[in-house]
Amino acid sequence: MTDSVHATPDDSMLVRIRGLTTVLGGKTIFSDLDMDIPRGKITAIMGPSGTGKTTLLKHITGQMRADAGRIVVDGQNVAELSREKLYEMREGIGYLFQNSALLTDFDVFENVAFPLRQHTQLPEVLIRNLVLLKLQAVGLRGAAALMPSELSGGMARRVALARAIVFDPMLILYDEPFVGLDPVALNQVLKLIRTLNQTLGITSVLVAHELAAIRQIAHHVFLIANGKVVAQGDPKTIADDGSPWTRQFFGGEADGPVPFQYPAGNYAQALGFAGAAK
Amino acid sequence: MNQRMPQDNNVVIQSLTQIGNCGLFLLTLLAAIPRSLRYIRETIRQLWFVGAMSLTIIMVCGLFVGMVLMLQLYHVLSIFGGTSASGMVVALSVYRELGPVVTALLFAGRAGTSVTAEIGLMRATDQIDAMELMAVDPVAYVATPRFLAGLIAMPLLTCVFCAMAILGGHLIGVTWLGIDNGTFWSNMTAEVDLHTDIVNGVLFKSLAFGAVVSLIAVFQGFATPPTSEGVARATTRTVVASSIAILALDFVLTAFLM
Numbered sequence: 428m429t430d431s432v433h434a435t436p437d438d439s440m441l442v443r444i445r446g447l448t449t450v451l452g453g454k455t456i457f458s459d460l461d462m463d464i465p466r467g468k469i470t471a472i473m474g475p476s477g478t479g480k481t482t483l484l485k486h487i488t489g490q491m492r493a494d495a496g497r498i499v500v501d502g503q504n505v506a507e508l509s510r511e512k513l514y515e516m517r518e519g520i521g522y523l524f525q526n527s528a529l530l531t532d533f534d535v536f537e538n539v540a541f542p543l544r545q546h547t548q549l550p551e552v553l554i555r556n557l558v559l560l561k562l563q564a565v566g567l568r569g570a571a572a573l574m575p576s577e578l579s580g581g582m583a584r585r586v587a588l589a590r591a592i593v594f595d596p597m598l599i600l601y602d603e604p605f606v607g608l609d610p611v612a613l614n615q616v617l618k619l620i621r622t623l624n625q626t627l628g629i630t631s632v633l634v635a636h637e638l639a640a641i642r643q644i645a646h647h648v649f650l651i652a653n654g655k656v657v658a659q660g661d662p663k664t665i666a667d668d669g670s671p672w673t674r675q676f677f678g679g680e681a682d683g684p685v686p687f688q689y690p691a692g693n694y695a696q697a698l699g700f701a702g703a704a705k
Numbered sequence: 706m707n708q709r710m711p712q713d714n715n716v717v718i719q720s721l722t723q724i725g726n727c728g729l730f731l732l733t734l735l736a737a738i739p740r741s742l743r744y745i746r747e748t749i750r751q752l753w754f755v756g757a758m759s760l761t762i763i764m765v766c767g768l769f770v771g772m773v774l775m776l777q778l779y780h781v782l783s784i785f786g787g788t789s790a791s792g793m794v795v796a797l798s799v800y801r802e803l804g805p806v807v808t809a810l811l812f813a814g815r816a817g818t819s820v821t822a823e824i825g826l827m828r829a830t831d832q833i834d835a836m837e838l839m840a841v842d843p844v845a846y847v848a849t850p851r852f853l854a855g856l857i858a859m860p861l862l863t864c865v866f867c868a869m870a871i872l873g874g875h876l877i878g879v880t881w882l883g884i885d886n887g888t889f890w891s892n893m894t895a896e897v898d899l900h901t902d903i904v905n906g907v908l909f910k911s912l913a914f915g916a917v918v919s920l921i922a923v924f925q926g927f928a929t930p931p932t933s934e935g936v937a938r939a940t941t942r943t944v945v946a947s948s949i950a951i952l953a954l955d956f957v958l959t960a961f962l963m
Binding site: 488490514515517518520522524526528529530531541542545546590 | 827830831832834835837838839840841842846
């Protein structure tokens, strides 16, 4: 663990994580984890289910506090921020939920307008134009009047993306953005993530399992397992680094460092064979 | 508000923990009132949902409670030749006890459950987390407007309930059983005291019940595990806890206010 994090606003790393340790319900999720997320790049975080990828995003946004270590976002130590400062920081972060998390009482237009109405005093005409601009960017200007219940999974995710970028954030966190999407919708979301990164220079962090999609857009990949970063590098070559973790994860092997069997007691003993344990 | 409930098997400790967490939540709620003033439109919208939308059940139940009360009282009082006092007794029963208590129980069943289920589902579908991440305080935007709406709606609904119960009593007593109309109203107006019966009985009690029911409903919604089973359990807990709290609080308030 590095003792000092030399974080200034012009630092090339937007997010710096040092010595992150988190224990939830007696289970160690992260153990002295270090990670740097560069500005203006697309960074993917991969790993087996239950390794804490979404938890890591929650640490970055300050929704969860770590037991030890620190997370610095744009020069600010998240754990030390007051409520007001934390909310101020969050205005610069977009977050795309796996299930979109659209507000079900509001139509598409009002969902995208929601952050603007809460944090600005912009005139209605300007709000309307901004919302239509963002909806046009995700290809859903024509769906502005629809309710969330009338949207397909892919459309809902694009609306959530429009809402996430309505303030032109410095950082967008995508929590499994491709899950449950058909190939067309997946490619649409993929294209949007790339376009947002290339045209607006938004730093993007993706939690995903789809290596083929990650290879197309990500600049850097972290593979986390056992509470640590077990591999990192270029998404096109990371699978060939030879470690048992990457071999199992990217090769899709059922058993390996991530065991097939959930830890349990002696099998023969559990079946009632006396003396089998010996 | 990711409140993690301790997994203690002792029912007493669990209940005390719930009450303690509910008390802490009340403090958070009260602290959020100044911030929630900017969401006045949301409070009005909630007032419509918990207040105006509860009017039908309150009016119908009030009417029938007044009718059955008059019917019972008339037959009991006729034994002593005191049927002329029926109207007054109906009014005192409704103002002092039945009005606030039955309205609160109906309010808990109609509005409290819907508030709990709505907030629970918002949690289950990450809408509360989404608000947090959009730098919108969910306690100020979601919880406080619903709490304030319940606080405002309960006294108004209780007044409507009482009016309908008196009307029901009048319908049965005067129109059906033949009590003199003048006697019905004059006995009532002579015996009903503005301070003891209306202010203490109707307004004070209904305000207290409104606060308790709304607090329990909102708290259960926020504290529920974000699963379908969790939402179902929280909704049930709202009705059970509210009913017990209303009746217990009624006893305490009556003892102090009498």
